[in-house]
Amino acid sequence: MSTPLLELRDVGKYYGNIIALTGVTTNVAAGKVTCVLGDNGAGKSTLIKILAGVHQHDDGELLLEGEPVSFESPREALDKGIAAVYQDLAMVPLMSVWRNFFLGSEPTKNLGPLRWIDKPLAKRTAKDEMARMGIDIRDTEQPVGTLSGGERQSVAIARAVYFGAKVLILDEPTSALGVKQSGVVLRYIVEAAKRGLGVIFITHNPAHAYPVGDRFLILNRGRSMGNFAKDEISQTELTQLMAGGAELEELQHELEAAIASKND
């Protein structure tokens, strides 16, 4: 197996005397999807922030294509090809799709000192890029605010892919979406992996993670509960591990007892 794009070895992070994250080991290879699962407060956000350069890790090693790294800023992470798509998506709702797509990196033409946006190129590229992701945006002039949640997510993903991301970090992309929309977004995740990106998909929903993931990292209360390849674990096991195994079993017993007493 070749060197993974991004590898974590026993990564840890402390906020003062609080252990936010400890002993996290996983990797993401090109064209593969690594899912990070965990309930609320499991340390998923801290992990993203380390990967995206918002925070730096205090323990262990972070390797980018085999080289140990520590990102000083989100900009540095972005320059090295690690793009994070956050839950709030970094979109301006009143602006058109193509303006949002290129926001901050608009293609320009110039005549002497005069520089202006190459609008036809920008519109065409935005549409084509999203079509390549399997996303059919109707009119690139329409404001992002009028798109559905899934479509918005797709614009953010396509934007990250277009601007040279090698590793794509998706923070709970399906959490605010309905069943059908979630399915659409999951397809984009597969699409992005097919195009050779390494995808880190953060979620608390094993049903979303299992079908698309190649590797699963389960976090609970800042600790790694395991790092499995797909053939090492089933969806049921995944669900159990994620909720802390024993706790879920206990809950199941309680529920069964409640149902039994109801049926009596």
Added chain:
Amino acid sequence: MTTIDGAVIADDAAANDDDERISYRGVFQRTLVRPEIGATIAAVSIWIFFWAVSTPFGKASGASSILDVASSPLGIMAVAVAMLMIGGEFDLSAGAATGALGIVVILLVRDVAGEVSGGSLSLWIALPVSLLVALFLGWFNATMVDKTSLPSFVVTLASFFILKGAKLGYAKLITGQIQVGKLDDLAIHAEQNDVSDKGYGFLAKVFSGEWIRNEHVWGSRDAVYLIGVMLGLSLVVLAVYEMQYTRREKPAPAGIGVLGAGIVVAIVGAAVLHRTDSVSGNVIGAVVIGVGMLIGLFGWSTWRYQTIDRTARLTMPASAIAPFGLGLVAVVLGALFALLLDPDNSDTIAVLYQVTEQGLRAILFISLAGAGAVLMLIAVSRARKESNTAGGLLLLMTSGVVAAVAFFIRSESGTHKFRTEALSAMLAIAMLMAIWALLSMRFESRSAIDRSADRLGKILLIGGAAGVVVGLGARLLYITPEELETATRTVFSVRILWFIAFTAVCTWVLGRTRFGSWTFAVGGNKQAARQVGVPASRTKMQLFMLVSFAAWLVGILLAFRLNTIQASTGDGEEFEYIIAAVVGGTALTGGYGSTLGAAIGAFIMAMAVQGIPSARWNSDWRFVFLGAILLLAVIANNFIKEKAEAAR
């Protein structure tokens, strides 16, 4: 085609650009999405209103004074403030800054004793120095807002008071008065002592030059005016058609022959109009031109557009009948009031404060007829959704009503203005409506994107607008030899050009450059803009500096225009800039708006300022008017925005 699964369908859609899932928006719907559309409609109605009730509107002298009020300080500042507001910030010190920078310019060219002498600074140095002062003001406001994270409302309110106090303090300190003057001492000093005027003469031409209309005689002005406006309007009509109807796959050349015949008939009509002077001759000429236009447009459409092949059954939807009937009743009611009330009675009516019977008659007639017309048009648009024939039929009837009202006004009105100008304008509108109605019953409306047709439409539209501008410009800027004795003295200031240039540059910057895109972004969602690498703080700083640059420009224009600037000049005007921007469709919450709209907003306010006294009302009512306009504009803009976004 790529082979990625699931992307195949999307690829197809990308390849031919049309998408069956997008419901096509017609030319009118697309126009309604623009933020400045509400302001444009308001501007036209207010202009018509003041044209009806006062004398100077519709004359070159009226146009010059409205444009002058609209351009500087109001228009230039409104455009800059609109950009800042789109970027999500306010600048309450903008008004005070205009006066302050004018004072700075004047103080700079006077020496320490407040005198103009051989040693005082040249204007060529004073202007750049004052620009630095201006940019410092913008930088200061932006930095305070950025570093303290306080609302710009509060920060710039503070800088407003600082500026207001500093203006007064320095003026008293240096000149001992609450005013600073005079700039043209430079010229006087230069003449008396035979020295250089330090750039005054040249710069005065640049900043306060004038075009005196009465000194420019042009024999063929009326011909240029008529040809420009007529040709321009015809091109606009063709542009709208091009964007409205479906193109034929193969053009039908027979239509070209009909088009030619129509043009010949129209020319014959024009010749008749030109040759005869009698009333009946004029009417015949006008009718012949109208028929020629109808034939010509019919030929053009046959040549280019798809005809409706199915014979549509006539179904008149019930939802259209009610508003149409109501509209008819309103018009008839208006006409009844006009007949019943005495047009010559200018006594005030006791119960209605200050309103004369004459005035009441006009108000009732105009509002009822206007409301009637709007109701009928609503009926037309509802009927069109059901069937083209039904819509066309109603539109045809509406055009008949408009024509009837035109003749009614002619027979009932005492003033020349209504008897001639209103009649011809309304007849022209009725004719266009009738032609539109007839064509829309015969030709297929477009229901898909057609980029080449839209491009041609755009070119026609620009050509048409250019024609109208050239025609109107000729009419405004020149007099004919016959008018030499009678024309009132009318002067156009170079400030209007500064206003137009500033608006054009800002519009281009906002719509076409990265800075413009970033302006929308920082106003719409600053956090998001920052995340994708937009330099949010720098963009906001540049916006504040743009406003202070505009204040510098206005300050110079004020200094050259007034020579002496009061310490209070500009104080309190900042709200007028904000009103103009909001009336022009700029959102108070940021992230949405237009500079063109702000310019139109300034124009609306100038019409109120000029129109209220010229209608012989007390100008104290100006603010009532402004307040009402502001409220209406915000409501209308909100409504249009919602409609537009729902339509997508």
